[in-house]
Amino acid sequence: MLDYKLVEAFGAVVREGGFEKAAKVLHLTQSAVSQRVKLLEEQAGCVLLVRSSPPSPTPAGREMLKHYRKVRLLEADLGLGTEQDGSGYVTLPVGINADSLATWFFPAVNDYLDANPVLLDLAVDDQAQTHQLLRDGEVLGCISDRSEPFQGCRVDYLGDQTYRLYCTPDYRAKWHPRGVAPEGMEAAPILIFNRKDLMHGDLIAEALGSAPTAYNAFYLPSSEKFAPTIASGRVCGMLPDQQAAEYLDRGELIDLLPGHVYTVRLHWHCWNLESAQLSRFTQALVSGARRELAPPA
Numbered sequence: 001m002l003d004y005k006l007v008e009a010f011g012a013v014v015r016e017g018g019f020e021k022a023a024k025v026l027h028l029t030q031s032a033v034s035q036r037v038k039l040l041e042e043q044a045g046c047v048l049l050v051r052s053s054p055p056s057p058t059p060a061g062r063e064m065l066k067h068y069r070k071v072r073l074l075e076a077d078l079g080l081g082t083e084q085d086g087s088g089y090v091t092l093p094v095g096i097n098a099d100s101l102a103t104w105f106f107p108a109v110n111d112y113l114d115a116n117p118v119l120l121d122l123a124v125d126d127q128a129q130t131h132q133l134l135r136d137g138e139v140l141g142c143i144s145d146r147s148e149p150f151q152g153c154r155v156d157y158l159g160d161q162t163y164r165l166y167c168t169p170d171y172r173a174k175w176h177p178r179g180v181a182p183e184g185m186e187a188a189p190i191l192i193f194n195r196k197d198l199m200h201g202d203l204i205a206e207a208l209g210s211a212p213t214a215y216n217a218f219y220l221p222s223s224e225k226f227a228p229t230i231a232s233g234r235v236c237g238m239l240p241d242q243q244a245a246e247y248l249d250r251g252e253l254i255d256l257l258p259g260h261v262y263t264v265r266l267h268w269h270c271w272n273l274e275s276a277q278l279s280r281f282t283q284a285l286v287s288g289a290r291r292e293l294a295p296p297a
Contacts, residue, residue: 003043007068009036010048014065015121017054040064066137069093073140073275090277091119095134095142097127098193099161100266102223103242105143108288112281126196127264134269140278141270150269156286158266159293165203165256166244167236172256175236180256186212191229191237194221199262200238207260227253238262241294266293 012022013033023030041048048061057065076090096105101124112118123133130142135150149155175188185204192200192215205211218235220226227244230237231252239253247253268285270278 003040004068004071006036006040006043007064009033010040010061011065011068013037013049013055014057014061019055062136062138069137069140070271070273073273073278076275076277089117089119091121092141092277092281093121093123093139095123095125095130095139095144097130097143098124098221098223099240099243100127100143103161103240104289104292108292109281109284112284112288116280118277118281126194127266129196131269134271141268141282144267144269145264146269147265147267152272153269154272154282156268156282158268158286158289159295161264161266162241162294163199163203163238163262163264164241164244164260165200165207165236166230166239166247166253167256168231168233168252169254171233171236172254176256180208182208182210182212186214187216189216189218189235191226191235192217192219193223193226194219199264203238203257203260203262206262207257 009022009026009028009032012025013019016022016025019030019033019037023033026033028036037049044060044064046060047058048064050056050058073090073092101122113120121139123130123139125133127143127145130139131144131146131150133139134142134144134153143158147155147157171188176184182204185208190200200215201211218229220229223243226237227239227247229235230239231247236256244253266289268282268289270282
């Protein structure tokens with residue numbers, strides 16, 4: 001049988017990114033945390049933690065963390081976890097994409113958070129990558145563009161987030177004076193979130209028949225800064241309709257490829273546990289997202 005004080009120490013090292021930080025959170029010495037992790041590995045009969053900087057769990061360690069998070073969630077339903085740490089709060093680790101976080105997510109769950117003693121531990125990644133956080137046991141649930149459920153998980157459709165390629169009128173006049181063509185797209189600066197972000201290429205290929213072989217890319221991994229950077233006139237870029245609306249109303253941005261929309265269908269994946277806490281959060285998220293996001297076309 002596992003000693004959950006040892007597992008808690010192991011989880012804190014992974015979560016906080018080091019033994020010293022874990023020791024501060026657990027109000028222990030660094031040596032005591034190290035001894036607990038070593039003892040857990042001896043009990044498990046395998047290495048659970050790669051002593052890198054920051055430390056990272058091995059595949060066996062990820063399975064251990066996944067099990068521990070499930071147990072903690074079930075304890076919270078019984079009021080055990082909150083009594084043990086004395087905070088009165090339950091923490092839900094959630095994987096989310098940056099655009100959802102910057103637009104509809106908090107409007108969807110604010111009422112739930114106001115009414116429940118819940119803290120969120122949000123891990124941000126691309127909507128095509130967040131499911132890996134769930135599979136690795138780093139989060140209890142994730143927002144993803146994947147529609148098929150994982151083994152041991154449930155999935156709920158949230159809504160559609162629609163994107164268009166926006167720019168300023170001056171940008172279009174400078175870079176595309178005779179209309180948008182593939183060679184013009186290769187020369188014109190374009191704003192891209194990061195190197196995992198491929199939606200602009202899909203939209204341009206759909207609109208023009210082929211995507212450029214190369215871009216003059218301006219990389220900016222901040223959803224909140226996307227709209228003002230595009231509105232500066234230096235670049236064009238993809239924006240969800242929610243972020244673009246106020247700039248369109250003021251005439252600061254225009255649709256560079258009218259009639260062409262890139263749609264991301266968002267889904268909520270979470271572990272299929274009989275947990276009241278997780279069920280209440282799921283219900284609030286799904287109903288709130290369907291209120292905030294576009295319905296299916």
